[in-house]
Every structure is written in C-alpha cells, then in structure tokens.
Amino acid sequence: MTYQPFLPEVAAGSIEARHVAVSLRRHLPHTHLIVGSVVHIDHAHRRATVRPVGGTEQDLQYDTVVITAGAVTRTFPIPGIEDEAVGLKYVEEAVAIRDRLLTAFEQAATLPAGPERRKLLTVTVVGGGFSGVEAFGELLSLATALFEHYPELSADELGFHLVEVRDRILPEVSDKPARWVVEHLEKRGARVHLDTSLVSAVNDHIVLSDGTEYDNHLLVWAAGNQSNSVVARHTDLPVDRAGHFPVRADLRIGTPYAAIPDAWAAGDNAAVPDLASDIPGGSFTVPNAQNAVRQGKRLARNIVADLRGGTVKPYKHHSLGTVATLGLGKGIFQYRLIVIKGLLAWLMHRGYHVLAVPTWERKVRVALVWFSALFYGRDIVSLLSVQHPRAEFVAASLGARQRRDAGGPMAADAAAPDGTVATASRERPS
Structure with missing residues (x-):
C-alpha cells in the first residue's frame, strides 16, 4: 500500500523510498494475498477473474467484494510524453525522478557552460494540482541545495518550469493563497506558466501553447487522474460517466434508494457523497488521502456491522484543511479563512502526514529519517543504475x-x- 502524499518527498530525497509503502504481508498476517491484477468482476455470479504475476488467469469466488483499486494517471495524446515523461503515482516513478535529477547534475558538472549543460539542469512539471506543485517545490528545493556540492555549476543555469492549463494552481485553496504560491516559486527562480498546455515534448524539446520553447532534461507528468480501466470497463457493476462507482453514503455501491448487495467501494474509484458539503446532493468527497484513509476505516466497520446484522453508518468527514509542502522548510496551509505560510505550514504538513501514514512501524521509520536529515541533510546519492542492474x-x-x-x-x-x-x-x- 503506497502512501502517495509522501511521493514528492521521495523524489526530493527526504524520505527513503521503501518507507512510503506498507507491507501487506507483514501487517495483514491472516489474509490470503495474491499478487496480480483483477481483469474482470462478475458480481452477478460473485466471481472475480485474476491474473497473477507470472501465472495464468483464474476465477475466484467471493461472498462480498470491496473495490478500492484507486485511479490511474491521466494522459493525453501529446507528441513525446509517452517517450519522455515520468509520472508521479508510484514509488518507482518518484525514485526515478530523483535519480535522473541527481545524475543530471553529475553529467552537467563535466561539461563546459553552454546549451547542453543548461538542458541537463532544466526540469518541467506538468500539472498545477497538489501533487504537481508539491513535486515542483520539493525538486526545486533539492536542485537549489545541490549547488553547494557542485561548485562547477551556477544557479543561473537552473531552469524550472511548472505548466498548468488553468488560470491558477492549487484549486483546493482560495485565490489569494494560490497567487502567493506562484509568487513564492517565481522568487525562488522558477517559472510558472498559467493558462498554458504542453504541445510537444519530442526529443527533449518542450513546446508550450504560450509560444515558449526550450530544451528539457526531466519531464514530470502530474496532470491529474482518471478512472481505473477495470472499474470503468470490466465489471457488471454500475459506473458513472467518469468511470467511478456510484456509492451511497455508507459506501455500498448503488443509489441513495437501493444498494447492490455485497458490493462496496471507497477511495479514488468511488464517487462518495460529501455529507459535510454545503451543496446538498451534488457534491462528492475530494479524492485525496485524507478521505481515502478514513473511508477505509468506515468501510471496514460497516462490513463487520452488516455481516453481524448491525447498523451501517454513513461516511461524513469535515475537512481538516489543506496543506502542501513547497520544499524544505516551506509550505502553505489553509483552513477556511485561516492561511499559514512558510516554516510553520511545512511543520504542520510533516506532522499531519506522519500521523496519517498507516502503521506505527512506518511512522517511526519516516520520523527517524527526517530527524537524521536535521544533522546530515538530504541523501544525494543517485542509484540510476539500479534500473538496469545487469x-x-x-x-x-x-x-x-x-x-x-x-x-x-x-x-x-x-x-x-x-x-x-x-x-x-x-x-x-x-
């Protein structure tokens, strides 16, 4: 189980990669685990077709199905992104981003000043949501700190571009804090392209819709999510236009008037009614970790209650606010009209997420890495060769x-x- 809010810090070398993933076998000792993919769900016959890793497809009969398959990265048919871009949804991607940036600095340090060296020090992040902005801020913080170890290079050669198709970033916060984040990033030497889309990334050459063109080394794609294909197209359970399961407030798949027996869903693959919203009947919970972790707990309690003939309860959660890291010692937090910026917001971000990551074992490991960084700094060793071990x-x-x-x-x-x-x-x- 990957705790995705930590991926930007993995990309920046602030967290050990394995510490953001929780071992299912270690923490679910009485569960039969199958490593593989579900390729079809036939709920009418209570059957799921599973393709194990390295094995042949097999049918599993079940009594109750819980579908928390999450979402997948949303992409568009833009020339070059399939060959050049790296996503930010899995641990492997976060590690690859860090290693490519660190390796680029090593290569740039051996070159004379010029276009090739400037290209190696150029990074583009597409997507101005929380994932994209946090990754952008963390990578910018890492890159800026690296110049201390590379006297051959100059900070003036660094090129960081954040590309967002809308006219603002961080839609979860209000306009004024969002503008402050843009100004903050630009003061640190970055360039934020609003109302702009990526047109092409062929051969490491970026072309933007605002006319900007430049050579680029690292392209990070964080332009949102889309429905899981198994959920959207390979089940007889109902899905909405976006490819999500319509669920009731108690997390059973169905409508407010009728639930489908023995079928439950939560997280990013479910459209969960937001009972805490001021908009009656037309709002769904935000697909983030804050809701997904809490929905999982409520769903588990409801299944136990249902099996024992008890009463299931609706999921209702009042937002605790939104918080984002913008790099080491930098962040922003908003709860209604309260806005906190800088070091305090960054500490709040770390405090909240170390409490939210599942299992005490992972909380302790993450906290120890952060504590050691106070004395020794980030780990700046690149292990890019691990991707080609032979x-x-x-x-x-x-x-x-x-x-x-x-x-x-x-x-x-x-x-x-x-x-x-x-x-x-x-x-x-x-």
Missing part, C-alpha cells in the same frame, strides 16, 4: 567472450567503469 554484468561477460574469441586468457586485468583495475585470477594445482 548492465555491468553483461558488459563484463561480453568482454570475457571477446577475449576468449581472440585467443586471450580467460582471466585478465580488466578496467572497471570507475577507472579502477580489477584483477581476476585462478590458482592452478601444483
């Missing part, structure tokens, strides 16, 4: 084969990628 082994095997084909000895001195010399030898019996 590259060095394949290169060594190829070299050995070439020496064998050329008639050379099987064991010879070989130069390692970092320039050191490794010697392999085999003792012969006397």
Whole structure:
C-alpha cells in the first residue's frame, strides 16, 4: 500500500523510498494475498477473474467484494510524453525522478557552460494540482541545495518550469493563497506558466501553447487522474460517466434508494457523497488521502456491522484543511479563512502526514529519517543504475567472450567503469 502524499518527498530525497509503502504481508498476517491484477468482476455470479504475476488467469469466488483499486494517471495524446515523461503515482516513478535529477547534475558538472549543460539542469512539471506543485517545490528545493556540492555549476543555469492549463494552481485553496504560491516559486527562480498546455515534448524539446520553447532534461507528468480501466470497463457493476462507482453514503455501491448487495467501494474509484458539503446532493468527497484513509476505516466497520446484522453508518468527514509542502522548510496551509505560510505550514504538513501514514512501524521509520536529515541533510546519492542492474554484468561477460574469441586468457586485468583495475585470477594445482 503506497502512501502517495509522501511521493514528492521521495523524489526530493527526504524520505527513503521503501518507507512510503506498507507491507501487506507483514501487517495483514491472516489474509490470503495474491499478487496480480483483477481483469474482470462478475458480481452477478460473485466471481472475480485474476491474473497473477507470472501465472495464468483464474476465477475466484467471493461472498462480498470491496473495490478500492484507486485511479490511474491521466494522459493525453501529446507528441513525446509517452517517450519522455515520468509520472508521479508510484514509488518507482518518484525514485526515478530523483535519480535522473541527481545524475543530471553529475553529467552537467563535466561539461563546459553552454546549451547542453543548461538542458541537463532544466526540469518541467506538468500539472498545477497538489501533487504537481508539491513535486515542483520539493525538486526545486533539492536542485537549489545541490549547488553547494557542485561548485562547477551556477544557479543561473537552473531552469524550472511548472505548466498548468488553468488560470491558477492549487484549486483546493482560495485565490489569494494560490497567487502567493506562484509568487513564492517565481522568487525562488522558477517559472510558472498559467493558462498554458504542453504541445510537444519530442526529443527533449518542450513546446508550450504560450509560444515558449526550450530544451528539457526531466519531464514530470502530474496532470491529474482518471478512472481505473477495470472499474470503468470490466465489471457488471454500475459506473458513472467518469468511470467511478456510484456509492451511497455508507459506501455500498448503488443509489441513495437501493444498494447492490455485497458490493462496496471507497477511495479514488468511488464517487462518495460529501455529507459535510454545503451543496446538498451534488457534491462528492475530494479524492485525496485524507478521505481515502478514513473511508477505509468506515468501510471496514460497516462490513463487520452488516455481516453481524448491525447498523451501517454513513461516511461524513469535515475537512481538516489543506496543506502542501513547497520544499524544505516551506509550505502553505489553509483552513477556511485561516492561511499559514512558510516554516510553520511545512511543520504542520510533516506532522499531519506522519500521523496519517498507516502503521506505527512506518511512522517511526519516516520520523527517524527526517530527524537524521536535521544533522546530515538530504541523501544525494543517485542509484540510476539500479534500473538496469545487469548492465555491468553483461558488459563484463561480453568482454570475457571477446577475449576468449581472440585467443586471450580467460582471466585478465580488466578496467572497471570507475577507472579502477580489477584483477581476476585462478590458482592452478601444483
């Protein structure tokens, strides 16, 4: 289970990647877990078709189904994004973003000042919602701090672009705080493009609808979510136009007048009525972690009550406000008319989310990493090579084969990628 609000901090090296994912096997010891994908749900016959990883499809019979499949990244047919962009919904993506940025600094430090070096230090984030703005602020904070370790580079060469198709960012906060965030980011050297869309990203060349063009190295796509395809197209349960399950306030799939027996849903794949809203009958809960975690708890209690013949209760949650991190020591918080900016908002962000992440084990691990960073700073080691773990082994095997084909000895001195010399030898019996 991935706690997605922490992904921007993973991308910035403030949190260890594994600490934002909760092990299901460790914390659900009495549960039978199947690692794989649900490809179809036939609720009329109480059957789910599952495709395990590395296995063949199988049908699972069930009595009650709970669907919390979440959403998937929303994309558009823009030239280049399929080849160049990295999403921000999974741990692997956050790690890849961090490693690419750190590796770019290493490469730029070996180049003379010029267009190629400036390209390596250019980052574009598409999407001005909470995920995009938090990722943008955290990456900007990381990149700015890196210049301390790279005296060859100048902060003037850094290029950070945030692209948002609407005329404002952070729709969950009011206009004035949103404008303050834009001004804050621009004072830190970034450029925010409002009322602007991405036209092309072919060959690392960004073209925006406002006429801006530039060469880019890292493209982060955070332009929202869309319905999970299994939910939208591969079930006989009802879905709305957006591909979400219509659920009652008690989280059973159905309408306010009739529930579908033994079918429940919550989180980003469900349209949950917002009973705390001032808009009667026409509002749904915001698809964020604040609601999803609480809906999960209410759903569990309701299932137990239903199985035991008790009374199920509606989900109702009054928002605790909205809070976003904009980088190390920087943030913004709003609750109704109360707006807090800067260090205090950043501390509130960390305090809330370390309490909200599931399990005490993960809370402690995250808090310890944050505490150690007070003394030692961020971890700035790039592990980009982890994405290609066999590259060095394949290169060594190829070299050995070439020496064998050329008639050379099987064991010879070989130069390692970092320039050191490794010697392999085999003792012969006397």
